[in-house]
Amino acid sequence: MKLKVYSDRLSQPVRAVLIFCKVNGIEFEEVRVDLSKREHFSPEFSEINPMNQLPAIVDGEFKLFESHAILIYLASSYPEVADHWYPADVFKRSKIHSVLDWRHSNLRRGPVTIVQNTVLAPMFCRPFNPEGAAEGEKLLSAALSKIESFWLEGNGPFLLSANQPSIADLSLVCEIMQLELLDEADRNRLLSPYKKVQQWIENTRNATNPHFDEVHKSLKEIKEQLQK
Numbered sequence: 001m002k003l004k005v006y007s008d009r010l011s012q013p014v015r016a017v018l019i020f021c022k023v024n025g026i027e028f029e030e031v032r033v034d035l036s037k038r039e040h041f042s043p044e045f046s047e048i049n050p051m052n053q054l055p056a057i058v059d060g061e062f063k064l065f066e067s068h069a070i071l072i073y074l075a076s077s078y079p080e081v082a083d084h085w086y087p088a089d090v091f092k093r094s095k096i097h098s099v100l101d102w103r104h105s106n107l108r109r110g111p112v113t114i115v116q117n118t119v120l121a122p123m124f125c126r127p128f129n130p131e132g133a134a135e136g137e138k139l140l141s142a143a144l145s146k147i148e149s150f151w152l153e154g155n156g157p158f159l160l161s162a163n164q165p166s167i168a169d170l171s172l173v174c175e176i177m178q179l180e181l182l183d184e185a186d187r188n189r190l191l192s193p194y195k196k197v198q199q200w201i202e203n204t205r206n207a208t209n210p211h212f213d214e215v216h217k218s219l220k221e222i223k224e225q226l227q228k
């Protein structure tokens with residue numbers, strides 16, 4: 001039975017899982033669950049993820065949710081995945097876990113809070129909330145400063161001075177890519193102080209293209225729909 005990835009490409013962690021599968025040649029079926037239609041609360045999907053969130057996978061009899069757990073599972077169980085994504089070396093691997101755990105409570109909230117209180121508000125029947133968005137901007141800036149000064153210190157093109165990307169690069173970059181939903185001027189205002197972050201996003205994009213652009217094309221389409 002082919003791997004199933006439950007997906008709405010509006011979701012940052014879903015995009016990380018999709019790009020990972022495509023880059024590594026893992027065959028999968030993408031099963032669409034429309035968040036705006038609340039399909040993630042359907043009884044069928046609740047069977048797959050009782051937490052009612054995307055992404056989730058089913059691989060044979062095995063069900064799994066939480067994007068980091070999914071990326072680790074795929075990297076560990078599909079032999080075609082190159083070592084740099086989730087190195088066997090315990091020290092490198094542990095550092096990657098450190099970045100992933102940090103993402104949950106630091107980077108995640110900024111972009112989510114900004115887009116939910118601005119561009120995505122109508123899609124989810126929420127009011128525009130400029131104060132909420134301003135709070136999101138503060139969280140984002142704090143997280144980007146840490147990425148710039150700490151996770152990207154050193155000379156490598158990827159996090160932790162690595163020469164090739166890991167699942168941590170993909171996870172964090174996909175989070176930041178949510179800012180593509182904003183106006184270009186706003187996005188530039190938020191990202192332009194962070195030159196290393198901008199270069200690292202580009203490095204991750206180049207290392208995973210054409211899949212990175214193909215998966216992120218959906219964000220452009222959603223943005224166009226919202227503007228209409």
Ligand SMILES: N[C@@H](CCC(=O)N[C@@H](CS)C(=O)NCC(=O)O)C(=O)O
Pocket residue numbers: 010011012013014035040052053054055065066067068
């Ligand atoms: N920590 C989770 C976050 C999952 C998550 O927040 N998914 C969002 C989409 S980006 C979702 O399904 N939201 C629907 C909801 O919470 O009702 C992961 O990395 O997989």
